[in-house]
Amino acid sequence: MTGAEPTVAPPVPLLNAANVLTAVRLLLVPVFAATVVAAGGMIHTGWRTAACLIFAVASATDLVDGWIARRWGLITSLGKVADPIADKALTGAALVLLSWYDRLPWWVTAAILLRELGITGLRFWVIRHGVIAASRGGKLKTALQILAITWYLWPMPTAAAVVGPWIMAAAVVITVLTGFDYIAQALRLRHRTR
Template sequence: MTGATESTPVPMVTRVPVVNAANGLTALRLVLVPVFAVAVVVSDMTHAGWQIAACVIFAVASATDLVDGWIARRFGLVTAVGKVADPIADKALTGAAMLLLSWYDRLPWWVTVVILARELGITALRFWVIRRGVIAASRGGKAKTALQILAITWYLWPMPAESAAVGPWIMAAAVVVTLATGFDYVAQALRLRRARR
């Protein structure tokens, strides 16, 4: 009688390559950040053509965030590098946009400071609890991202005054949801640490 090991399938550990489509889109988003920033600076937020170009670049870069996450989950391309690089790319894009909008007096500085402080704080919080578990993005977090992207896009696009007046209301909604989800993530992190002790 031969050993049972001959008929027992040996599970194969599949290593996900770091260089894949999902991480490639994340890298593209990072590359587009300085391109977007240059377009905004050249536009001086007064040249409609360059403003439109900056807005389109921002929209394309934002879209890669949705696509890379879907590809990573759908095709099993989730990597440690992607988990770290993806939020960094997100914060770099929205952070650059908000800083530039504030610099050109389109967005109050306090809004930029509040949102960026929350974003950086939650990113640090995720790393603080990463060994104990992952704080998954909630529906509120996704709504927050969507509102921020919509508000920034609204500010970037050259609009008549009547339409432009809607932008602050969208941003106000983004601020409220951003702060609310921030408190929720803090509560999740504290529960996660207590549960793992």
């Protein structure tokens, strides 16, 4: 015997805390959307408050599921695919509904969604060459988007509501800039593996 046999880690079960939280986020998307619709064009403050709280809870599951997956080694192929889908579904639903009810210009929704879908597609395009990890800019982008959407959803007094477009403008700028950064990373990754 030449030494200790290498240990093989047991496979990570698909039904784990991180994946359950991702599933909860996906399930909250239609609940959130129905609550926004029930707000009657974003007029009924009680329903708007409920929609905002549902969005905030669903967004929080994104932070928690990633931390749990990394902390306890619960990263699965399903989680790698489902997590970004859940994120885009939640953010996309919020942006589309805000634009539908004339709270947010459609070009903002289009710019963010095109970037998000494009980068998600780009990640899948290069996945066999490696993983494009979320950068600090990407995390800042996510935080700004969540903050801006939450600001728009919450029934703010007029004096405070005017801050929302500034937060959203910052979110759009960071979203676009980080999009270019991810494209550069993907091209470098493919170039290195050729």
